[in-house]
Structure formats: C-alpha cells, structure tokens
Amino acid sequence: MPLSSAPMPKEPSGEVDVVVLGAGSAGIAAARRLLAAGLRVAVLDARRRVGGRAATVALKGHPVDLGAHWLHNGPINPLVRLARARGEPLRQAPGERHLVIGRRFATPRESASLIRTFAQADAAIGRAMRREEDQAAARALPPLGPFGRRVLTVEGLVSGRPFDEVSLHDVPDMDYADNFFMAGGLGAYVARLARPVPVRLGIAARVLDWSGKGVRVETDAGSLRARAAIVTLPMAVLQREGLRFTPGLPIPVREAIHGFVPGVYEHVILHWPDAPFHGPDRLAMLLGGREEPPGLLTRIDGTPFHFFELDLPTASRFDGRDPDAPGRYARAVLADQFGHRAIRTLQVCRSTAWRHDPFSGASWAVVPPGLVAIRDRLKAPVADRVWFAGEALSRAQWGTVGGAWEEGERAASEIAAYLGPKGSDPAFS
Ligand SMILES: Cc1cc2nc3c(=O)[nH]c(=O)nc-3n(C[C@H](O)[C@H](O)[C@H](O)COP(=O)(O)OP(=O)(O)OC[C@H]3O[C@@H](n4cnc5c(N)ncnc54)[C@H](O)[C@@H]3O)c2cc1C
Structure with a gap:
C-alpha cells in the first residue's frame, strides 16, 4: 500500500472552472496553482492513490520508491525549490560511484578513465546539438575507447530507449552532479504536496467532449462540466x-x-x-561478467535496499514471462559477478512493470530522431479549452517529476490568465 493517505472517491457531478485529469506531479501542480488563483477545480485520477509514476511503498518497514526516486537538476527543478521552502528532508546525491570489473573494484585510474569517457560523450553531444541537423543521438558520438559501450548503455538507460532511437536535439543535460534525494521517498513527498488538493480517486476519465462551450468529461461515475480542462495523462495512455x-x-x-x-x-x-557496496546512495556499474547490467543504485538512504535497473532491451526479455523472471535474472547476474556466497542474504522484494501498467504505459515519453518539435506543439491549447501538461511537454526536464510539475504550473497559469483570477488563496501559492 502507498504510504500516502488520500481522500475517497466522490461522484463527479456539477460544474467547475477547470477539470484536471490525472493526479500525478503535473496534475497536482496544476491544481495547486489554479486553487491559488481562486478557481474552482476538480481533479480526477483513475488510480486509488495520488502521485502517478511517483509512488512510495513500505517494504520491510522502509519507504521505497517504485517509480521516480531522484530529484534531478537541482538548480532548475521546481520541486527542489519548493522542498527547500517547505523545509523538506532533502539530501544531495553523492558524486562517488562504484565500478566493478569482474570480481574486483576498479582501480582509481580505471574509474577516472570511465569518468573521462562520460565527459567526452557529453561534450560530443553538446557540440553536435549546436552544429548538426537532428539525427539519432548515438550517431553524434565519436569512438569512445574501452568504456564506450558502457557509456552508450547508460545513456540508453537514462533516456528510456537505446541511444540510437533518441533525438540528438532532445538529449537533456545528464549532469548527475546536482541531484537530490528526499528522505521518506519522492512519491511520499509528491503525495504530501497533494494534501490540499481535492482529488477524486478511482475515477477514470473516458471521454473529453469539447464540442460545445467549455468541456464535458464522462466517467463511469457520471459526468462533469468545466470551462476548461488540463489533460496530464501519459502519452502512452x-x-x-x-x-x-x-x-x-x-x-x-x-x-x-x-x-x-x-x-x-x-x-x-x-x-x-x-552487499559489497559501501556508502549510501551510490551508483554502481558492473562490467566484465557474462552480462553487463545497465546499472544499480546501492544502499538507498543508507538501508540494505538497492535498485537493480532494467533498460528497454533488458526489460523486454521478460515480456510475456512470469513476474519473477526479472528478479531471477538480477540474482543470476549478481551471483556471476560476486559469487554465490555473496548473495546469500539477497532477497528480491519487487520488480516494477510500469510499461504494462494501464495508467502509465511507459516510464516516460521519448522523442525519436526528427520529431523534436512535438513537445512544444502540445503546449498550445486546443480551442482555448483543452490544455495538455505532464513530463512529456517539458523541454529541459522531460521524463522527470520536476518537468511534469513545471508543465502543470505552466498550463494552470495560462488558464488562470485566460479565465481571469477570482481572488487568490495564499494557502496554495
Ligand atoms: C521506474 C521509474 C523511475 C523513474 N525515475 C525517475 C527519477 O528518478 N526522477 C524523476 O524525476 N523522474 C523519474 N521517473 C519519471 C517520473 O516518474 C515521471 O516523469 C513523472 O512522475 C510523470 O508525472 P506526470 O504527472 O506527467 O504523469 P503521471 O505521474 O503518470 O500522472 C498521470 C496520472 O494520470 C492518471 N490517469 C491515467 N489515465 C487516466 C484516466 N483515463 N483518467 C484519469 N486519470 C488517469 C494516472 O493514474 C496518473 O496518476 C521515473 C519513472 C519510472 C517509471
């Protein structure tokens, strides 16, 4: 069960100024801003919890994130700014990483060489973005030496697709230097931000009718009229x-x-x-085994919990197989790398499958080469009644809770300006 408690469903009915579809990061941000502007708001979410792809659950009594966990890009992330203003328990992500080659930890020289290879790749991407037409991001990389394949794997993991399927002009700044974690989980933080928002849970919007004046939303529990709508449903949905x-x-x-x-x-x-990893919250890369998994986050929050990450090629191998297959794979990889004795205390608690979740369909939305304009194209409202928001619309922070939040606020500000403020409520600003 999610740690967050949220209000029970109510029947949707009547008329409001704005109906917000989805109570993930974008929907919560939008609703808070609309309420702050004094507008009447209804928020509907198909799930029985808020937060969407940010969800914290209790495992063995510890809060663990099933979806988003990092607050990336501290200087521009609105959720970092808000957390500081609220006095939330933020902590900076450490810069140290583990590099394991075969059964040994890498030498400082090998680690430095890996870091240089990442910097070389970032610089090549930056140059190509400025000078070249859009193309597959992987094509902008020069030969990168012995760690080149590893860099490509990591870029593919954090992009959500192999790097030759990602638009060069859409590659975000992947600088991991200014990232944060939230004690108690990022999903729990997003749920705290939803507390002042009246969300109707367990209500899926089925139809959005914008044929007349305003909009009408049909759900299995009735319909609702509003002057405008903000749609934050994931692109895959x-x-x-x-x-x-x-x-x-x-x-x-x-x-x-x-x-x-x-x-x-x-x-x-x-x-x-x-686990042989020391120090909290460090990324680990394992090379030189039969498989070279995309990456791990070790000793999360200083606990015995670890994320063994799956990228698209690895996760796809388990499609159509039993739900325990990813866990068996992780065990086999770690046994191969560290020996069977080292994994005696290892337990697999959970494997996520957001790509098969009917209300997500993916971890985030990726722009393929040549289509870099599509994020911005969705920012224009349809007939001054339907606005889109969500992680997919953010240019600088796509695929993140911070980007989704920023886009929810943008759409809400535009609507508030369009409908006219009704007197602001400082509780939400
Ligand atoms: C495993 C994983 C790890 C991630 N790691 C990070 C990370 O470390 N840092 C980071 O910043 N981001 C991370 N992300 C991405 C991040 O979770 C998302 O970008 C962000 O949460 C998206 O927010 P959103 O509001 O755009 O969409 P969502 O959170 O998906 O919200 C959309 C909402 O719409 C609801 N909905 C769907 N259909 C309907 C319907 N018909 N009617 C009503 N409601 C509906 C859904 O239930 C959902 O609550 C990760 C994602 C995953 C899956």
Whole structure:
C-alpha cells in the first residue's frame, strides 16, 4: 500500500472552472496553482492513490520508491525549490560511484578513465546539438575507447530507449552532479504536496467532449462540466485512446501525441544487507561478467535496499514471462559477478512493470530522431479549452517529476490568465 493517505472517491457531478485529469506531479501542480488563483477545480485520477509514476511503498518497514526516486537538476527543478521552502528532508546525491570489473573494484585510474569517457560523450553531444541537423543521438558520438559501450548503455538507460532511437536535439543535460534525494521517498513527498488538493480517486476519465462551450468529461461515475480542462495523462495512455476526445483532436495535435515512443526504465528492488557496496546512495556499474547490467543504485538512504535497473532491451526479455523472471535474472547476474556466497542474504522484494501498467504505459515519453518539435506543439491549447501538461511537454526536464510539475504550473497559469483570477488563496501559492 502507498504510504500516502488520500481522500475517497466522490461522484463527479456539477460544474467547475477547470477539470484536471490525472493526479500525478503535473496534475497536482496544476491544481495547486489554479486553487491559488481562486478557481474552482476538480481533479480526477483513475488510480486509488495520488502521485502517478511517483509512488512510495513500505517494504520491510522502509519507504521505497517504485517509480521516480531522484530529484534531478537541482538548480532548475521546481520541486527542489519548493522542498527547500517547505523545509523538506532533502539530501544531495553523492558524486562517488562504484565500478566493478569482474570480481574486483576498479582501480582509481580505471574509474577516472570511465569518468573521462562520460565527459567526452557529453561534450560530443553538446557540440553536435549546436552544429548538426537532428539525427539519432548515438550517431553524434565519436569512438569512445574501452568504456564506450558502457557509456552508450547508460545513456540508453537514462533516456528510456537505446541511444540510437533518441533525438540528438532532445538529449537533456545528464549532469548527475546536482541531484537530490528526499528522505521518506519522492512519491511520499509528491503525495504530501497533494494534501490540499481535492482529488477524486478511482475515477477514470473516458471521454473529453469539447464540442460545445467549455468541456464535458464522462466517467463511469457520471459526468462533469468545466470551462476548461488540463489533460496530464501519459502519452502512452493517450496513444491507446485511454481518453477519447469528441470531436477528435486536430491533426497536428494527434500527430504530436503519436510521435512519442515509450521510454522504459524499471527497478528490481533488492534487499541485500551483505552487499559489497559501501556508502549510501551510490551508483554502481558492473562490467566484465557474462552480462553487463545497465546499472544499480546501492544502499538507498543508507538501508540494505538497492535498485537493480532494467533498460528497454533488458526489460523486454521478460515480456510475456512470469513476474519473477526479472528478479531471477538480477540474482543470476549478481551471483556471476560476486559469487554465490555473496548473495546469500539477497532477497528480491519487487520488480516494477510500469510499461504494462494501464495508467502509465511507459516510464516516460521519448522523442525519436526528427520529431523534436512535438513537445512544444502540445503546449498550445486546443480551442482555448483543452490544455495538455505532464513530463512529456517539458523541454529541459522531460521524463522527470520536476518537468511534469513545471508543465502543470505552466498550463494552470495560462488558464488562470485566460479565465481571469477570482481572488487568490495564499494557502496554495
Ligand atoms: C521506474 C521509474 C523511475 C523513474 N525515475 C525517475 C527519477 O528518478 N526522477 C524523476 O524525476 N523522474 C523519474 N521517473 C519519471 C517520473 O516518474 C515521471 O516523469 C513523472 O512522475 C510523470 O508525472 P506526470 O504527472 O506527467 O504523469 P503521471 O505521474 O503518470 O500522472 C498521470 C496520472 O494520470 C492518471 N490517469 C491515467 N489515465 C487516466 C484516466 N483515463 N483518467 C484519469 N486519470 C488517469 C494516472 O493514474 C496518473 O496518476 C521515473 C519513472 C519510472 C517509471
């Protein structure tokens, strides 16, 4: 069960100024801003909890994130700024990493060489972005030497797709130097931010009718009218017509939605008290074994919990197999790397499958080469009644809770300006 407690569903009915579809990071941000502007707001979410792809659960009595865990890009992340203002328990992510080659930890020289290879790749991407037409990001990389394959794997993991399927002009700044963690879990933090927001849970929006004045949302529990709507459903859900629009959306908007491809990033959550990794919250890379897994986050929050990460190629191997297959794989890889004795205390607690979740369909939305305009195209409202928001629209922070939050606030500010403020409520500002 999520740690957050949230209000029980109520029947949707009546009329509000704005209906917000989805109570993930974008929807919560939008609702807070609309309420602060004094507007009447209804928020609907299909799940029985808030937070969307940010969800903290209790495992063995510890809060553990099943989805988003890092607060990336501290200087521009609105959730870092807000956390500081609220006095939330933020901590900076350490810069140290573990590099394991075969059964030994790498020498300082090998580690330095890996770091240089990452810097070389970042510089090549930066140069190519400025000088070259859009293309597959991987094509902008020069030969990178012995750690080149590792760098490509990591870029593919954090992008959500192999790097040759990602637009060069859409590669975000992947500087891991200014990242933060939230004690008690990022999902729990997002749920705390939702407390002042009246969310109706367990209510899936089925149809958004924008044919008349304002909008009408149909759900299994009744319908709701509003002057405008903010749609924060994940792109993969919209692509599958998880929400039907009447009339259909304009062609450029539909094309933008269908231009994204699903990003895949999954956690196998391990409880491993005797893990050979020391120091809290460090990334680990394992090389030189039969498999070279995409990466780990070790001793999360100083506990025995670890994330064994799965990228798209690795996660896809388990599609159609039993839910324990990713955990067995993680065990086999770690046994190969460290020996069977080293994994005696290792327990697999959970494997996520956000790509198969009907309300997510992916970990985030990825822009393939040539389609870099689609994020911005969705920012224009449809008929001054339907706004889109969510991680997929953020240019600088796509695929993140911070980017989703920023986009929710943007859409809400535009609507508030359009509908006219009704007197602000300082509780939400
Ligand atoms: C395993 C994993 C790890 C990640 N790691 C990080 C990380 O470390 N840092 C980071 O910043 N980001 C990370 N992300 C990405 C981050 O979680 C998302 O970018 C962000 O949470 C998206 O927020 P959102 O509001 O755009 O969408 P969501 O959080 O998906 O919110 C959309 C909401 O819409 C609801 N919904 C769907 N269909 C309907 C419907 N028909 N009617 C009503 N409601 C509906 C959903 O239930 C959901 O609550 C990770 C994601 C995953 C899966």
